[in-house]
Amino acid sequence: xxxxxxxxxxLGAILVNNLVLARLLGLCPVVGCGRRTEDxxxxxxxxxxxxxxxxxxxxxxxxYLLTPLGAGHxxxxxxxxxxxxxxRAATALAARVAPRAPGNGAAFPMVAVNxxxxxxxLINREAGFGALAATVHGFSAGLGFSLVAVLLAGLxxxxxxxxxPRALQGVPITxxxxxxxxxxxxxxxxxxxx
Amino acid sequence: MKPSRWASADFLRExxxxxxxxxxxxxxxxxxxxxxxxxxxxxxxxALVGSDLLARxxxxxxxxxxxxxxxxxxxxxxxxxxxxxxxxxxxxxxxSLGIYLPLAAVNCLVLTRGAASSVxxxxxxxxxxxxxxxxxxxxxxxxxxxxxxxxxxxxGGYNPALIALAAPGAFLVLGLAAGLYRLLVPAGRGRSxx
Numbered sequence: 001x002x003x004x005x006x007x008x009x010x011l012g013a014i015l016v017n018n019l020v021l022a023r024l025l026g027l028c029p030v031v032g033c034g035r036r037t038e039d040x041x042x043x044x045x046x047x048x049x050x051x052x053x054x055x056x057x058x059x060x061x062x063x064y065l066l067t068p069l070g071a072g073h074x075x076x077x078x079x080x081x082x083x084x085x086x087x088r089a090a091t092a093l094a095a096r097v098a099p100r101a102p103g104n105g106a107a108f109p110m111v112a113v114n115x116x117x118x119x120x121x122l123i124n125r126e127a128g129f130g131a132l133a134a135t136v137h138g139f140s141a142g143l144g145f146s147l148v149a150v151l152l153a154g155l156x157x158x159x160x161x162x163x164x165p166r167a168l169q170g171v172p173i174t175x176x177x178x179x180x181x182x183x184x185x186x187x188x189x190x191x192x193x194x
Numbered sequence: 195m196k197p198s199r200w201a202s203a204d205f206l207r208e209x210x211x212x213x214x215x216x217x218x219x220x221x222x223x224x225x226x227x228x229x230x231x232x233x234x235x236x237x238x239x240x241a242l243v244g245s246d247l248l249a250r251x252x253x254x255x256x257x258x259x260x261x262x263x264x265x266x267x268x269x270x271x272x273x274x275x276x277x278x279x280x281x282x283x284x285x286x287x288x289x290s291l292g293i294y295l296p297l298a299a300v301n302c303l304v305l306t307r308g309a310a311s312s313v314x315x316x317x318x319x320x321x322x323x324x325x326x327x328x329x330x331x332x333x334x335x336x337x338x339x340x341x342x343x344x345x346x347x348x349x350g351g352y353n354p355a356l357i358a359l360a361a362p363g364a365f366l367v368l369g370l371a372a373g374l375y376r377l378l379v380p381a382g383r384g385r386s387x388x
Contacts, residue, residue: 022361023223025219025223026219027218027219028215028216028217028218028219031215032215073278074274076273076277076299077267077274080300081266081267081270084263084266115297115300118296118297118300119219122297167377168373168376171215171369171372172370172372172373173373174369175366175368175369175372176365176366176369176370177369178369179362179363179364179365179366179369182361182362182365183362186360186361186362
């Protein structure tokens, strides 16, 4: 893929086909755990790292292991193992490197089973991206996820001061908030040609 | 847990996606039609109970973390089998579910089952999720297209609110549904995250 195409892919993954707001992936961590901006940033950073790694590794898995063996139907099992393994490794690394980082402990186990990361790998597979395109897509999708997580966390911090009806407090109002954000982001559609 | 207990109390009190903030990705992504929603709910329920049953023999042998990995792989394998079956029997349904069908394997619900989880509880959760997905899909399909299960109910005079079928509408409908659920159903065993 040309540099132009890669740039369009990256920008598209962050804004137009945003992982959370357009493709509706990775919602459980964003809605359930992303309450403070620092936590959301940390979670986004880990998801970006894992998504990039899984995209690259997933491509290699498909190209060099599954296709030669004719085991394409094992793709999901293989990817799930990859996501689980890499997610676990990232969590352990984060705990080792920054033990007192915000959000360590609560949000991070979610990454290991994050449907966002597996979703990115599946999209890469379905679209038939090459190695570079898959990695760029994984990285940008992670950035898009981080963007939404941080924005939503910031909005939720503001929301703590607002008079929300009891029935809507917590998850329901967060979902409605995300819906309004999704409406705003849908304004980006058509920005990337092709 | 006695069958009578789950049938009356917890089944409706802790409907996934509406009560606890789990299984949000499918609740938003595939609820554009009742048919896909119920199909994915059924697949997730089978993966939930099946992975539990398959991991049971390993319960006494492996520590919790290893058990988690076993459950993950078991769920992925089951979902792959169901995916192949669905592609053979109902290819257009399989196509409409897209990448969200394989994602049922890493559904938060499937994997946050403790070491002491019971099969009956799993069946209850699966049934609750399917019902929740069905209800959300009913609202979205009805408002967004005036039809339910492909059968037109509101005739030509109805101008459908297409937003209900798009991503922003998904968030809004689920947020309002979760709020309504909290209003109507008394709180569960305190598992719901605020």
